[in-house]
Amino acid sequence: MASFDVLVIGELNVDIILNDIQGFPEIGKEIRADQLNLTLGSSSAIFASNLSSLGVSVGMVGLLGNDSFADTIKKSLLDKKVNIDFVMSSDRYSTGLTIVMNYGMDRANVTFPGAMERLMVEDITDQMLLSCKHMHLSSIFLQKGIKKQAVQLFERAKKLGITTSMDPQWDPSENWKLDLSSLLPHLDVWMPNEVEFKNITSVPELAEGLEKIKEYANYVVIKDGIHGAHLWNQGNLTSKPAFLNSEVADCIGAGDSFDAGFISEFIKGSELNRCLEVGNVMGAINTLEPGGTTSFKNREYIEKIAIEKFGFTL
Numbered sequence: 001m002a003s004f005d006v007l008v009i010g011e012l013n014v015d016i017i018l019n020d021i022q023g024f025p026e027i028g029k030e031i032r033a034d035q036l037n038l039t040l041g042s043s044s045a046i047f048a049s050n051l052s053s054l055g056v057s058v059g060m061v062g063l064l065g066n067d068s069f070a071d072t073i074k075k076s077l078l079d080k081k082v083n084i085d086f087v088m089s090s091d092r093y094s095t096g097l098t099i100v101m102n103y104g105m106d107r108a109n110v111t112f113p114g115a116m117e118r119l120m121v122e123d124i125t126d127q128m129l130l131s132c133k134h135m136h137l138s139s140i141f142l143q144k145g146i147k148k149q150a151v152q153l154f155e156r157a158k159k160l161g162i163t164t165s166m167d168p169q170w171d172p173s174e175n176w177k178l179d180l181s182s183l184l185p186h187l188d189v190w191m192p193n194e195v196e197f198k199n200i201t202s203v204p205e206l207a208e209g210l211e212k213i214k215e216y217a218n219y220v221v222i223k224d225g226i227h228g229a230h231l232w233n234q235g236n237l238t239s240k241p242a243f244l245n246s247e248v249a250d251c252i253g254a255g256d257s258f259d260a261g262f263i264s265e266f267i268k269g270s271e272l273n274r275c276l277e278v279g280n281v282m283g284a285i286n287t288l289e290p291g292g293t294t295s296f297k298n299r300e301y302i303e304k305i306a307i308e309k310f311g312f313t314l
């Protein structure tokens, strides 16, 4: 039976990234973009790919269509040594895609979810869960099928003795409905960014949100862009600064790369401060090249960049 350090359950899609866009799109008009990139997209796949590049053994569970975008995704995952035995495909749905219009440090995205929202909790067998030590889920709002029974999925994983993490990512509907009191007890690490955290807990301040969930949360990691990241652990809040640099190509996937860095250390039982720092350095390395996976060629390369650019030893 296959065996992995981390099993990633999540959405799989390609990113069509437009750069050097001359203005903003307007109905009835046409503008040009002077750069195009077709790459592996989706938070889950970028996380899986970069975690694997760090030397962790990773299996992926997801649903694709039977189309050329699916081939692109499978090839990209295999190139980064992510196991795709549990990636399913269906003739009924098209593979999801995101069109990313990138403007400097920020971007406007349009996502066609396609197959990704058809993956159901009942598709995730105990055999899959028992193949890993740690389970990570990303983009819960994009995965309507999984969201309905996410509590049951995490509860099942914990009962099987697996540690768990989740990055909620953005809610395109901006309803931000997540049953935190049922979900968080089964989650070892919850990993939203600051805006997502405030929206999901429906409070304007971090401290207030943390107060609200203190009864049922385990570790909460809050990503905060150029301000670095914060970790809440039973009432104690620790912050670590970002590794700022003047060579930012774009920030696509910085959050997923942070997650990969953090979890690569968490599963080894490293100190939480070290997990935070490795998360931050991976987020920063992500920003050095376009897209979410370009900087993450292999462990040796990542170690070299971490030392050369940020004086950080992995």
Ligand SMILES: Nc1ncnc2c1ncn2[C@@H]1O[C@H](COP(=O)(O)OP(=O)(O)OP(=O)(O)O)[C@@H](O)[C@H]1O
Pocket (backbone or CB within 6 Å): 169, 192, 193, 223, 224, 225, 226, 227, 228, 229, 241, 242, 243, 244, 245, 248, 251, 252, 253, 254, 255, 256, 258, 279, 280, 281, 282, 283, 284, 287
């Ligand atoms: N411009 C930057 N320079 C250096 N480090 C950065 C920069 N932007 C982000 N990071 C690092 O990456 C981490 C994650 O970034 P961010 O807070 O933007 O996550 P996110 O909003 O979840 O991103 P994503 O859009 O990928 O989901 C930050 O905590 C920080 O350590």
Ligand SMILES: [Mg+2]
Pocket (backbone or CB within 6 Å): 167, 169, 170, 193, 255, 256
């Ligand atoms: Mg994010």
